[in-house]
Amino acid sequence: MIAGARTRTTTAATTIAVVTALLAVLTGCSAGAQRKQTMTVLAAASLTESFGEVRDRFHDEHPDVRIRFDFQGSSLLAEQLRQGRRAGVYASANTETMQDVVRAGVVDGRSRTFATNRLTIVVPPGNPAGITSFADLARPNQAVVVCAPQVPCGAAAVQVQRETGVRLDPVSEESDVKDVLHKVVAGEADAGLVYVTDAHSAGDKVRSIGFPAAEQAINTYPIAKLETARHPRLAAEFLEFVRGPVGNRILEKYGFGTP
Amino acid sequence: MPWLRRKPARRFSAQPLAGAVPAPLWLPAGCALALIVLPVLGLLGRIDPTRLPALLTSPAALAALKLSLQTALASTALSLLLGGPLAVVLARSKLPGLRVLRALVLLPLVLPPVVGGLALLYLLGRTGPFGDLLESAGVTIPYTTTAVVLAQTFVAMPFLVVGLEGTLRTSGAHYERIAATLGAGPWLTFRRITVPLLLPGLGSSLVLTFARALGEFGATITFAGSLQGVTRTLPLAIYTQAQSDVDAAVAMSLLLIAIALLVIVAARPKAVEGRA
Numbered sequence: 001m002i003a004g005a006r007t008r009t010t011t012a013a014t015t016i017a018v019v020t021a022l023l024a025v026l027t028g029c030s031a032g033a034q035r036k037q038t039m040t041v042l043a044a045a046s047l048t049e050s051f052g053e054v055r056d057r058f059h060d061e062h063p064d065v066r067i068r069f070d071f072q073g074s075s076l077l078a079e080q081l082r083q084g085r086r087a088g089v090y091a092s093a094n095t096e097t098m099q100d101v102v103r104a105g106v107v108d109g110r111s112r113t114f115a116t117n118r119l120t121i122v123v124p125p126g127n128p129a130g131i132t133s134f135a136d137l138a139r140p141n142q143a144v145v146v147c148a149p150q151v152p153c154g155a156a157a158v159q160v161q162r163e164t165g166v167r168l169d170p171v172s173e174e175s176d177v178k179d180v181l182h183k184v185v186a187g188e189a190d191a192g193l194v195y196v197t198d199a200h201s202a203g204d205k206v207r208s209i210g211f212p213a214a215e216q217a218i219n220t221y222p223i224a225k226l227e228t229a230r231h232p233r234l235a236a237e238f239l240e241f242v243r244g245p246v247g248n249r250i251l252e253k254y255g256f257g258t259p
Numbered sequence: 260m261p262w263l264r265r266k267p268a269r270r271f272s273a274q275p276l277a278g279a280v281p282a283p284l285w286l287p288a289g290c291a292l293a294l295i296v297l298p299v300l301g302l303l304g305r306i307d308p309t310r311l312p313a314l315l316t317s318p319a320a321l322a323a324l325k326l327s328l329q330t331a332l333a334s335t336a337l338s339l340l341l342g343g344p345l346a347v348v349l350a351r352s353k354l355p356g357l358r359v360l361r362a363l364v365l366l367p368l369v370l371p372p373v374v375g376g377l378a379l380l381y382l383l384g385r386t387g388p389f390g391d392l393l394e395s396a397g398v399t400i401p402y403t404t405t406a407v408v409l410a411q412t413f414v415a416m417p418f419l420v421v422g423l424e425g426t427l428r429t430s431g432a433h434y435e436r437i438a439a440t441l442g443a444g445p446w447l448t449f450r451r452i453t454v455p456l457l458l459p460g461l462g463s464s465l466v467l468t469f470a471r472a473l474g475e476f477g478a479t480i481t482f483a484g485s486l487q488g489v490t491r492t493l494p495l496a497i498y499t500q501a502q503s504d505v506d507a508a509v510a511m512s513l514l515l516i517a518i519a520l521l522v523i524v525a526a527r528p529k530a531v532e533g534r535a
Contacts, residue, residue: 075501143402150504171401171484172486172490173487173491174484175480175498175502183484186381186386187385
């Protein structure tokens with residue numbers, strides 16, 4: 001009985017010691033982290049790969065800065081900002097979405113264009129349907145997947161159809177450009193319309209077929225500093241970095257056009 | 260909410276020993292209810308009543324509603340046809356490895372629906388083993404309404420199987436054994452004994468299955484895609500619409516909630532109230 005009680009006391013004491021030690025380590029860490037400035041950047045999902053690299057280069061110049069990203073659909077992020085989400089910088093995949101955010105009064109200063117993107121046709125590596133041009137997409141009995149008109153890449157697809165007079169009859173209108181890409185990568189679609197940058201990120205899992213009419217529906221990416229930025233100077237520096245020579249070089253590497 | 264207070268009162272009179280609710284439970288219980296009810300009320304607050312009729316009768320909303328009701332009914336029927344027999348097998352047979360089998364049946368309940376969609380796509384898609392066979396026979400499943408029904412059935416059928424199996428287990432195999440001693444064959448026993456035993460639990464299981472099929476999203480968008488009138492059910496239409504017109508998305512959400520509530524309240528799932 002007594003031995004058991006003693007063991008229990010020892011266990012309790014050990015537990016307390018371990019917890020105390022852990023807490024000490026944790027507070028030590030957070031005290032160290034507190035000297036670092038943290039900034040949240042909300043960015044369109046299509047910027048995931050390129051902005052990751054931009055952050056690494058930015059970090060080389062500002063080692064005391066920690067940048068957190070949230071990559072999602074531009075419209076979803078815009079709605080979150082309208083609902084009071086706080087962040088340092090917002091980068092959108094189209095100008096309309098940015099205008100919504102500007103109208104909500106959460107942008108500090110004005111938004112600036114930093115990249116452009118355009119559509120391309122992607123097909124599975126073997127190109128089973130033998131597609132060579134935009135007009136080929138309208139041929140019957142093949143599975144073509146596009147974005148829904150409600151999202152920027154779908155709006156661009158609608159515009160290309162209007163410019164070319166070629167009317168597509170897609171088997172699915174996805175809500176996210178990555179879903180379109182996935183269906184082509186998986187071989188479940190004969191062709192899809194995605195951004196050049198998405199085709200780029202898929203590497204040799206898809207074949208990309210450019211077409212002239214894509215120039216008629218160039219997508220513009222604006223970036224802006226937000227009113228709620230905790231470190232406004234830092235937000236401004238990040239914005240200039242993205243638009244500067246290093247940012248441009250990285251964006252071009254991932255297939256974006258730069259202004 | 261007066262019905263909240265009325266129901267315990269009725270139960271007290273029937274079972275006086277079931278007793279009072281301990282005081283410390285009221286607060287967390289209230290918070291739990293608030294967590295479910297308040298967001299829905301918040302959604303109501305977002306609605307612009309002047310735009311509501313136009314939004315609800317838009318072609319996109321009507322097409323999605325029609326497709327949702329049709330596919331959810333079809334997948335509920337399919338669940339009954341396939342899942343009903345499975346429930347009987349699980350509850351009555353002496354198969355080895357029955358426990359593993361039961362765990363497998365529950366899998367869709369815990370899997371993220373997108374995983375279910377991917378699984379279906381890689382089985383029945385044109386690059387999958389079955390899809391390849393179907394393709395050569397001239398049948399394509401992805402991007403069709405059939406794909407929607409399959410995705411919904413995959414996700415919703417476990418509700419039916421679990422519900423019916425529970426009913427059978429609580430009723431026991433007593434009557435079936437007696438029927439067997441009186442010389443009834445398995446098929447006669449099934450029709451005359453097992454099926455009547457299943458009936459009380461059947462309604463609530465069907466309602467749950469239908470409601471789950473109605474709300475299915477992840478597996479559908481992954482396996483069936485999204486095209487108005489063909490595969491874009493109400494949940495998919497809400498998701499697509501939320502990207503551009505939040506008001507329209509909210510209006511459709513309200514429609515979905517109204518139907519779900521109507522189904523649940525009208526069918527009064529007894530199992531949920533513990534009187535299966």
